[in-house]
Amino acid sequence: MNYADYVLAHFAKELRLEWRARDAINGMLFFTLLVVVVFAMAFDPASYPTITRQISGGLLWVALLFASMNALNQSWARELKNAVLDAHRLAPAPGSALFLGKAFANFFFVTAVEMVLAPVFAVFYNLHPLGQTWLLLIVLPLGTWALVGNGTFFAALSLRTRNRELLLPLILFPISLPALLAMIQATTSILTGEASPNLWIKVLIGYNVIFTTACLLFFDTVLQGE
DSSP states (O other): OOHHHHHHHHHHHHHHHHHHHOHHHHHHHHHHHHHHHHHHHHSOGGGOHHHHHHHHHHHHHHHHHHHHHHHHHHHHHGGGGGGHHHHHHHSSSOHHHHHHHHHHHHHHHHHHHHHHHHHHHHHHTTOOOSSOGGGHHHHHHHHHHHHHHHHHHHHHHTTTSTTHHHHHHHHHHHHHHHHHHHHHHHHHHHHHOSSOOHHHHHHHHHHHHHHHHHHHHHHHHHHHOO
8 A cells, every 4th residue: 555545544434434423523513503693693794794794704714613623632532442543553554644634534524514604604694705705715725724734633642631622722722823814814805805815825825834744744753652
C-alpha cells in the first residue's frame, strides 16, 4: 500500500463508523440549527437587513466552531476503545496518514452540516448577499479546513488528558484566532459587498498551508507520545 491508500483506508473507516452511529453529524446539526433559531428569535432580521448581513458571518462561523468541538473529540475518543490507538502506534503505516484520514473525514462531516445549514440560514435571516456569492465556495472550504485541520491535531494531543473536552477549546481557540478573523471578515465582505475579501482569502490560504504542514510534521510525535 502506498501513502494515499493508507489515507483512504482511514477515511473510509471514519465514514463507516459515523454511518453506524451518526452521533457527530446529528450533534452538529442540532447545535447549529439551535443557534440559528435562537438568534433569529432575538431580533427581526427582515427589519434590519444591513445589520443582519454584518453579523451573519460571525454567527455562522461561531456556530460551526462550537458544533465541531464535539465531533473532533468523538473522532479520537473512539480510538481509546479496545486499544485501537495502541494498534495504530504499532502499525507500519505512517502516523500522518491517520491524521489526514481523520481530518478529511471531519472536513466531510462539517461540510455536510454546512450544506444543510446554508439554506436554512439564508431563509431565517432573509439573506441576500450584495457581493460575489460564488466566493463563498472558496471561503467555506478554506475556513472549514482551518477548523478541522488544527482541531484534529489538537484533539489527538489532548486525548489522554483527564479533561480533554475542556482542554481542546482552550488550545484551539487562541491558535485559530487569525483564521477565525479571516473567515468572518471574508464572509461578511461577501454578504455586505462593502469590501473585497481577497486579502482575507489569502490569509486563510497561508494559514492552512503553514498549520497543515506543521501538523503533518509533528503528528508522529503526538501519536507516539504517552
